[in-house]
Amino acid sequence: xxxxxQPEYSAPLRRERxxxxxNRLPFRFRRDDQGQWRADPAGGGLVxxxxxxxxxxxxxxxGWTGAVGEDxxxxxxxxxxxxxxxxxxxxxxxxxxxxxxxxxxxxxxxxWPLFHDLQSLCNFEPEYWRTYCEVNIRFADVVRSNxxxxxxxxxxxxxxxxxxxxxxxxxxxxxxxxxxHIPFPPLDLFxxxxxxxxLLRALLEYDVIGFQTLRDRRNFVQCVRAxxxxxxxxxxxxxxxxxxxxxxxxVGSFPISIDYNAFMRQAATxxxxxxxxxxxxxxxxxxxxxxxxxxDYTKGIPLRLRAFESxxxxxxxxxxxxxxxxxxxxxxEEIPEYRELKTQIEQQVGxxxxxxxRPGGWVPVWYVYRSLARLDLLAYYRAADVALxxxxxxxxxxxxxxxxxxxxxxxxxxxxxxxxxxAPQLARGALLVNPYDIEGVADAIHRAYHMDKGERQARMxxxxxxxxxxxxxxxxxxxxxxxxxxxxxxxxxxxSYAGEVVEDLPVLF
Ligand code: ADP
Ligand code: F6P
Numbered sequence: 001x002x003x004x005x006q007p008e009y010s011a012p013l014r015r016e017r018x019x020x021x022x023n024r025l026p027f028r029f030r031r032d033d034q035g036q037w038r039a040d041p042a043g044g045g046l047v048x049x050x051x052x053x054x055x056x057x058x059x060x061x062x063g064w065t066g067a068v069g070e071d072x073x074x075x076x077x078x079x080x081x082x083x084x085x086x087x088x089x090x091x092x093x094x095x096x097x098x099x100x101x102x103x104x105x106x107x108x109x110x111x112w113p114l115f116h117d118l119q120s121l122c123n124f125e126p127e128y129w130r131t132y133c134e135v136n137i138r139f140a141d142v143v144r145s146n147x148x149x150x151x152x153x154x155x156x157x158x159x160x161x162x163x164x165x166x167x168x169x170x171x172x173x174x175x176x177x178x179x180x181h182i183p184f185p186p187l188d189l190f191x192x193x194x195x196x197x198x199l200l201r202a203l204l205e206y207d208v209i210g211f212q213t214l215r216d217r218r219n220f221v222q223c224v225r226a227x228x229x230x231x232x233x234x235x236x237x238x239x240x241x242x243x244x245x246x247x248x249x250x251v252g253s254f255p256i257s258i259d260y261n262a263f264m265r266q267a268a269t270x271x272x273x274x275x276x277x278x279x280x281x282x283x284x285x286x287x288x289x290x291x292x293x294x295x296d297y298t299k300g301i302p303l304r305l306r307a308f309e310s311x312x313x314x315x316x317x318x319x320x321x322x323x324x325x326x327x328x329x330x331x332x333e334e335i336p337e338y339r340e341l342k343t344q345i346e347q348q349v350g351x352x353x354x355x356x357x358r359p360g361g362w363v364p365v366w367y368v369y370r371s372l373a374r375l376d377l378l379a380y381y382r383a384a385d386v387a388l389x390x391x392x393x394x395x396x397x398x399x400x401x402x403x404x405x406x407x408x409x410x411x412x413x414x415x416x417x418x419x420x421x422x423a424p425q426l427a428r429g430a431l432l433v434n435p436y437d438i439e440g441v442a443d444a445i446h447r448a449y450h451m452d453k454g455e456r457q458a459r460m461x462x463x464x465x466x467x468x469x470x471x472x473x474x475x476x477x478x479x480x481x482x483x484x485x486x487x488x489x490x491x492x493x494x495x496s497y498a499g500e501v502v503e504d505l506p507v508l509f
Contacts, residue, residue, distance in 0.1 A: 016152040018059035021143055023103065023159035025089060026051050027081055028066035029074060037077035043294060043329050043371055045398040046156055046181050052259035053476045060088040062142055068096045092142045094135065101131035104334055111158045115185050116298045116393045119192055121337060129195050133162060140166035147174060152480065157181045165202035177483045178206040181256065182395040183421065184216040190223045200227055208250040208483040212395045212421040214238065217253045239482045254479045255425055256396050260405045260471040267378045267406035275379030287449060289324045290384035292399045294331040297341050300390045300417065300435040305348045307441035312356050312364060315446050319356060322449065325366040325380060381406035386413045386448045389420060390435040396421035401467050410460040413448035429463035
């Protein structure tokens with residue numbers, strides 16, 4: 001396409017109303033001490049990514065409020081928040097039993113561990129599946145009563161994999177897209193799921209399915225090829241045309257991102273700079289290493305603490321010269337594994353601090369267990385000399401991208417797990433590590449500590465350039481284009497796409 005020429009999809013892209021459907025709305029509603037409904041911003045990558053998109057384009061967001069049951073006062077509170085947000089909010093109420101079986105049960109005790117390669121943590125309870133199907137029907141009812149012909153319905157994440165099938169059953173003809181924010185497992189793991197065929201068939205009712213990385217897309221294609229007779233895939237770029245008995249759909253990889261400019265601008269404010277300086281005043285004469293994660297066993301926090309302990313043991317000259325700030329955001333507290341993880345982390349922090357602390361002075365690990373206000377989070381990002389992002393497996397990991405966006409001086413380092421979805425894109429700037437390799441992670445911290453300024457800046461600059469170019473608006477556009485473009489051959493199919501080599505295996509392996 002020549003400069004200035006309009007791609008054929010640009011007009012429909014602008015015209016269509018976007019209806020986003022996800023399990024969680026961008027606000028969690030709860031009653032305060034006076035009994036009034038309060039809306040707090042919800043956490044997690046999905047909300048961070050989609051909020052700027054909805055603010056920018058308008059539209060509607062349908063999801064669960066985080067509260068149990070129905071309440072007319074809650075509906076009023078929701079309307080009021082929606083008016084201020086610039087897009088409509090619609091809720092799908094869930095009963096206590098549904099929250100238990102659908103959200104904590106099927107979504108977070110089956111799909112979450114299985115899709116993160118942790119099959120041993122799965123609780124394949126048949127009742128969970130039944131409720132999952134029922135709740136997907138309830139979501140479909142709410143979508144159906146709010147959607148108009150011509151809307152683009154964009155469903156997000158593993159809680160709602162059956163939604164398109166339910167909408168089709170109810171006669172909805174609109175285009176429906178699905179984006180999976182978490183990894184898609186390889187065939188041998190997917191086969192363990194007792195409801196694998198029903199789920200796969202339901203997914204194939206979408207018009208376009210997006211994955212975070214080429215690896216996830218390949219896994220999905222492998223599962224469809226193995227389980228669906230007559231399935232064929234055509235194409236060689238990051239979007240493939242799939243033909244399965246009775247229908248055609250598109251399957252692509254679209255690495256999610258952040259509103260890079262917004263993060264950068266906010267991080268550059270004097271308020272954030274002052275808070276970052278305050279952190280250095282409180283923890284003087286040392287490099288600050290930062291970990292920021294939801295409390296989740298996929299994030300690899302206990303092994304990261306072991307790696308930090310190994311650093312202090314094997315490189316004693318770094319004692320008093322580094323501190324680890326570990327921010328943990330409360331999450332899914334009703335699930336036993338999450339509660340046990342919290343106890344384990346607290347014990348480890350206590351042990352490390354007990355072994356290495358210098359009375360009246362240096363504390364090796366600063367542990368923060370709460371959700372932070374945005375400016376405080378940005379101050380941590382800005383103050384940190386090294387970010388330590390070591391999940392065992394992660395769909396993308398937006399913390400890694402946010403850290404780079406906020407590193408305005410570019411004088412810092414990112415240590416990143418090979419198994420984060422962000423790794424292929426950031427491989428040329430980050431220090432990649434195997435999160436299971438405790439001494440390897442310790443060595444990477446040691447290397448980051450001693451890295452010269454020129455190398456730090458060159459690496460950070462490379463990562464920032466890529467995140468700026470492939471930001472969240474690029475992500476939403478490329479997904480919608482893949483959904484709407486009539487002729488896939490006219491769709492840009494570069495050899496390398498947001499840092500991933502399309503034709504070959506991803507850069508890492
Ligand atoms: P996940 O979606 O699994 O939680 P991500 O790293 O992709 O993982 O996204 C986490 C999101 O949560 C980021 O956008 C980050 O800004 C936000 N977040 C992380 N820590 C905090 C915190 N302490 N307070 C508020 N928001 C946080
Ligand atoms: O990215 C995975 C995800 O489940 C998102 O759907 C969500 O934003 C985030 O983790 C937080 O999880 P939850 O909605 O269960 O609190």
